[in-house]
Amino acid sequence: MHSEFELITRYFTPDPPGAEDGVSLGVGDDCTLLVPTPGQRLAVSVDTSVAGVHFPEEAPAAAVGHRALAVSLSDLAAMGARARWCLMSLTLPASDDGPWLADFARGFHELCAATGTALVGGDVTRGSLSIGVTVMGEVPPEQALTRSGARPGDVLAVTGALGGGAGGLALWRRGERDAGHPLLKRYLHPLPRLEVGLALRGLAMAAIDISDGLLADLGHVLECSGVGAELTPETLPLAEGLSAALGEERALEAGLHGGDDYELLVALPPEHLDEARERLAALGLALTQVGRVSEAPGVRGVAVSGERGWQHFQGGGAP
Amino acid sequence: MHSEFELITRYFTPDPPGAEDGVSLGVGDDCTLLVPTPGQRLAVSVDTSVAGVHFPEEAPAAAVGHRALAVSLSDLAAMGARARWCLMSLTLPASDDGPWLADFARGFHELCAATGTALVGGDVTRGSLSIGVTVMGEVPPEQALTRSGARPGDVLAVTGALGGGAGGLALWRRGERDAGHPLLKRYLHPLPRLEVGLALRGLAMAAIDISDGLLADLGHVLECSGVGAELTPETLPLAEGLSAALGEERALEAGLHGGDDYELLVALPPEHLDEARERLAALGLALTQVGRVSEAPGVRGVAVSGERGWQHFQGGGAP
Numbered sequence: 327m328h329s330e331f332e333l334i335t336r337y338f339t340p341d342p343p344g345a346e347d348g349v350s351l352g353v354g355d356d357c358t359l360l361v362p363t364p365g366q367r368l369a370v371s372v373d374t375s376v377a378g379v380h381f382p383e384e385a386p387a388a389a390v391g392h393r394a395l396a397v398s399l400s401d402l403a404a405m406g407a408r409a410r411w412c413l414m415s416l417t418l419p420a421s422d423d424g425p426w427l428a429d430f431a432r433g434f435h436e437l438c439a440a441t442g443t444a445l446v447g448g449d450v451t452r453g454s455l456s457i458g459v460t461v462m463g464e465v466p467p468e469q470a471l472t473r474s475g476a477r478p479g480d481v482l483a484v485t486g487a488l489g490g491g492a493g494g495l496a497l498w499r500r501g502e503r504d505a506g507h508p509l510l511k512r513y514l515h516p517l518p519r520l521e522v523g524l525a526l527r528g529l530a531m532a533a534i535d536i537s538d539g540l541l542a543d544l545g546h547v548l549e550c551s552g553v554g555a556e557l558t559p560e561t562l563p564l565a566e567g568l569s570a571a572l573g574e575e576r577a578l579e580a581g582l583h584g585g586d587d588y589e590l591l592v593a594l595p596p597e598h599l600d601e602a603r604e605r606l607a608a609l610g611l612a613l614t615q616v617g618r619v620s621e622a623p624g625v626r627g628v629a630v631s632g633e634r635g636w637q638h639f640q641g642g643g644a645p
Numbered sequence: 646m647h648s649e650f651e652l653i654t655r656y657f658t659p660d661p662p663g664a665e666d667g668v669s670l671g672v673g674d675d676c677t678l679l680v681p682t683p684g685q686r687l688a689v690s691v692d693t694s695v696a697g698v699h700f701p702e703e704a705p706a707a708a709v710g711h712r713a714l715a716v717s718l719s720d721l722a723a724m725g726a727r728a729r730w731c732l733m734s735l736t737l738p739a740s741d742d743g744p745w746l747a748d749f750a751r752g753f754h755e756l757c758a759a760t761g762t763a764l765v766g767g768d769v770t771r772g773s774l775s776i777g778v779t780v781m782g783e784v785p786p787e788q789a790l791t792r793s794g795a796r797p798g799d800v801l802a803v804t805g806a807l808g809g810g811a812g813g814l815a816l817w818r819r820g821e822r823d824a825g826h827p828l829l830k831r832y833l834h835p836l837p838r839l840e841v842g843l844a845l846r847g848l849a850m851a852a853i854d855i856s857d858g859l860l861a862d863l864g865h866v867l868e869c870s871g872v873g874a875e876l877t878p879e880t881l882p883l884a885e886g887l888s889a890a891l892g893e894e895r896a897l898e899a900g901l902h903g904g905d906d907y908e909l910l911v912a913l914p915p916e917h918l919d920e921a922r923e924r925l926a927a928l929g930l931a932l933t934q935v936g937r938v939s940e941a942p943g944v945r946g947v948a949v950s951g952e953r954g955w956q957h958f959q960g961g962g963a964p
Binding site for chain 1: 669670673674675676677678679680681683686687688689690691692693695697698699720721723724726730732733734736765766767768770771772773775777779781782784786789791792793852853854869
């Protein structure tokens with residue numbers, strides 16, 4: 327159904343991407359032709375968002391469009407890559423009507439515009455609601471922020487505040503529907519930290535985006551880097567209003583285990599911390615030390631129970 | 646569920662892609678890092694295959710894996726691009742077990758290996774069975790075979806034989822399950838014409854892959870090129886055994902309207918026809934003239950009825 331996808335791009339992309347976006351042949355042919363920047367690595371990633379699994383079926387359409395792109399862009403941010411292009415695979419129930427699609431497209435395209443990402447292809451098929459988004463970005467070969475660069479002695483720090491995504495989902499499940507509520511907004515409209523990734527090039531040694539929860543994603547960095555960590559949970563920057571909404575214990579748990587925040591966790595040498603904080607302050611964002619990388623494997627400083635208290639959205643069931 | 650995807654790549658890719666595949670950082674980080682060839686355009690496309698919509702739910706797992714990649718690679722072929730990389734979004738019902746996944750992965754990876762395409766990323770999520778495949782290829786800027794290059798006087802020609810995909814689907818619906826049956830094989834294991842696309846660089850002026858049926862895809866070329874066509878249906882190269890299986894009238898209809906063949910339709914100046922035929926003969930493939938491009942819009946030579954007799958697979962309902 328290429329034609330339907332062309333309709334989407336035509337009606338909801340005010341300015342189709344062109345040469346200034348590195349697009350030499352746009353949507354409407356068998357492929358799109360892109361012009362990669364010489365000397366850069368092409369960073370690619372794909373994430374699929376399934377209704378009832380990754381977001382509530384009844385989530386606002388604009389939020390569904392925004393989130394589907396945001397979670398993919400967050401991978402580029404964690405790599406220190408500049409966002410350039412994306413492709414969207416939209417699977418829609420036959421019943422979905424124009425207004426839903428218009429809102430969905432608006433949410434998607436507004437984030438495209440805000441991040442300088444050109445939508446350069448995709449398709450629309452019939453089936454249960456699901457959105458796969460492939461993103462492509464660029465990063466100089468030596469400046470990519472991988473998961474494997476953390477070294478003993480590095481500071482572990484997180485951007486912004488944690489637990490807001492999980493808190494927002496908990497509120498949603500309790501029936502909160504005010505899209506202006508800060509925690510709900512946080513869950514429905516997460517912002518990929520692309521500018522942070524760019525700002526930390528040359529300063530951070532490793533980075534990952536926090537999509538599965540701080541501890542889970544820290545685990546990936548530690549495993550890839552062959553190191554351990556000491557955390558200081560008392561320094562965790564929790565989202566404003568989180569404790570009031572969930573209670574203190576549950577708020578801390580959301581900060582440690584809750585997913586859907588899409589902040590960055592970085593490892594950087596102590597001597598880079600001040601400079602990194604200054605660069606992030608210029609972006610209006612805090613960078614908070616939450617621990618240190620250690621030689622000994624494992625994570626110390628938190629009681630990691632066998633049963634994880636936090637669950638992602640998985641269709642039904644209050645947490 | 647990155648980890649599950651890593652399992653797939655680990656167990657079913659004997660040799661993970663490396664520097665020789667243009668991969669500088671492989672699966673397992675936030676993004677994969679690729680090394681585009683300097684001076685080439687990056688050709689990208691995505692296609693999603695949904696069970697019950699694009700293929701029968703009970704199709705063999707290896708065929709599902711093969712087809713999902715083949716339909717995307719076919720877009721690169723139609724562009725004259727060399728296949729380089731792909732990403733897979735696999736949405737699986739929770740019930741799907743190891744053997745199904747092993748067969749699926751085998752079908753996918755065998756086509757990767759046969760076409761020199763490196764699987765460089767993806768994700769696995771839970772939901773109704775659906776496979777989105779993003780492909781990336783490369784083509785020199787001036788050699789891309791677009792849909793818009795057809796000129797009056799050009800010869801219209803198709804590769805291989807037509808109607809086999811539709812014929813195979815018709816047999817499947819009648820209960821044929823012998824995967825060795827030529828028409829069934831054609832439907833379940835279509836081969837993207839990547840080598841043809843490369844061979845026709847510099848000779849063809851326009852190309853498209855026949856996924857929706859000859860007339861429908863010809864229509865796209867004519868519209869993009871602002872021209873018309875005269876077809877000679879009596880020269881249509883129908884798949885062997887098609888008339889015997891469907892009857893003559895229905896076989897011709899399958900050749901004109903049946904989808905899922907993934908042959909290429911090309912427009913080329915008459916003086917290039919012999920050279921093009923020779924190059925394709927070297928690949929063991931016929932190139933058959935089926936008409937000419939005309940100045941006058943529209944398609945002459947075939948009775949295009951208002952009701953299209955052919956239906957793609959759309960879940961149930963014999964054609």
